[in-house]
Amino acid sequence: MSELVLAGLRGGSPAAALALYGIASLLPAGSTVRWLEHGSGDWVAAVDAGAADLSALSVVLVDAIKADDLGSLDEVAKDINEVTPEQFAVRRSAGVHRVLVGLAAEAPLRPNGNVAITPICTYSFGTRGTLFGNAVKQDASLTVDVMRRLLAGEGREQKDVNTLGFDPSARRQDGAVIGPDPSADGVRGVPGLVPLVLRGLATVAPMPGTARSAQGGAFVRAGSHLEFRWPVLSTAVRSDALAFLVARDWSARSAAQRRASGVDAVYASTVLRDERRLAAGRRVA
Amino acid sequence: MSASGGPLAKSAYPYDPVRVRRLRDAAGWPKGKRHELVSAVAVALAHPEDELAAWLAVTHHGRNRPFCLAVEDPSSSMVEIALEGREDGLRVAAGAAPGVAEQLGRLVVLGEQFGPWGLAYLEALLICADRAVSAEESAS
Numbered sequence: 001m002s003e004l005v006l007a008g009l010r011g012g013s014p015a016a017a018l019a020l021y022g023i024a025s026l027l028p029a030g031s032t033v034r035w036l037e038h039g040s041g042d043w044v045a046a047v048d049a050g051a052a053d054l055s056a057l058s059v060v061l062v063d064a065i066k067a068d069d070l071g072s073l074d075e076v077a078k079d080i081n082e083v084t085p086e087q088f089a090v091r092r093s094a095g096v097h098r099v100l101v102g103l104a105a106e107a108p109l110r111p112n113g114n115v116a117i118t119p120i121c122t123y124s125f126g127t128r129g130t131l132f133g134n135a136v137k138q139d140a141s142l143t144v145d146v147m148r149r150l151l152a153g154e155g156r157e158q159k160d161v162n163t164l165g166f167d168p169s170a171r172r173q174d175g176a177v178i179g180p181d182p183s184a185d186g187v188r189g190v191p192g193l194v195p196l197v198l199r200g201l202a203t204v205a206p207m208p209g210t211a212r213s214a215q216g217g218a219f220v221r222a223g224s225h226l227e228f229r230w231p232v233l234s235t236a237v238r239s240d241a242l243a244f245l246v247a248r249d250w251s252a253r254s255a256a257q258r259r260a261s262g263v264d265a266v267y268a269s270t271v272l273r274d275e276r277r278l279a280a281g282r283r284v285a
Numbered sequence: 286m287s288a289s290g291g292p293l294a295k296s297a298y299p300y301d302p303v304r305v306r307r308l309r310d311a312a313g314w315p316k317g318k319r320h321e322l323v324s325a326v327a328v329a330l331a332h333p334e335d336e337l338a339a340w341l342a343v344t345h346h347g348r349n350r351p352f353c354l355a356v357e358d359p360s361s362s363m364v365e366i367a368l369e370g371r372e373d374g375l376r377v378a379a380g381a382a383p384g385v386a387e388q389l390g391r392l393v394v395l396g397e398q399f400g401p402w403g404l405a406y407l408e409a410l411l412i413c414a415d416r417a418v419s420a421e422e423s424a425s
Binding site for chain 1: 351352353354355356357382384385386389390392393
């Protein structure tokens, strides 16, 4: 038993939930993940991957991310509407594939024979321009120390670290505008978060709906809004089985079913299309 | 088998919902609870190395995959289960059910071994055999 507490990932944050999913996708076989109750009504992530401490775990995660060569994703990012099917296929290495699955709800063939990769954020947040570029940039600048600080809760917001709208706690860096992250450039985010979040998004990749809105699984229609909902599970489960648990709406299940399945709480974050970001998490069950 | 020696899982009588409800109430068996959950726990205890047997025991009615149907069962009583090839009976809590980590672990391991369709095929095969045996027993 070498379970490590990741104090930097809180259960009530959509970015932290997605980051934990991303971590699970990068861990070796046999690893387990869960949430630990921390104080009243709050949780922190916990991981058992055989690593002795957070530094060792950070090495494992950063090595896995670096092995996911996103360089070819940068090529795709240059013009995401003009990718031939052959290029698209060739460029889908394991790492690129995982990120594309998370970012792109679909990749329809256009009349000119090219593939239009439509990022999920287009549906959800209305952004696309620098999405792939930001993903590659943050992968490239990732270090073991950055990862360790993020996991330990010692990460500090920095200028020009875009969170792509996934972290509601991020703020714009312009001192004159003290507001939540609008998903645009000029955001103060915590380094290391986006590489994990994007890989985690692949675990709960939503399907596009008929009205150009992505829904299904963890993405739920709530009135006129779309919500990302995630379970807080206190039972340690295999990291490679996590998708079976998290890619569904647990708020729609009975309390008895949630208890039996190890789900202690369910949180939701509204997709704020106009603001191009996720709202702060709130408990719904 | 129950501790008193009567069968829990199979009935010697044709299906009669009124009779089933009366017997269920008399036995203190919660409505909606599947006996397969207890069977799966027993199989896992008897054959811990056989993930497929425990998985099929719990899923072969098309339910509990991957999450076991939750029915509150406050009973602390034990049931004794007779397994073929094993002389001593296994005593298992009446409220026992495979945990979520067990279920998900089996799904991943067996899914890699047989593939999702292969695993579904094995589940279908078992329920067909189960129905065939039940039909024979009813006929006799």
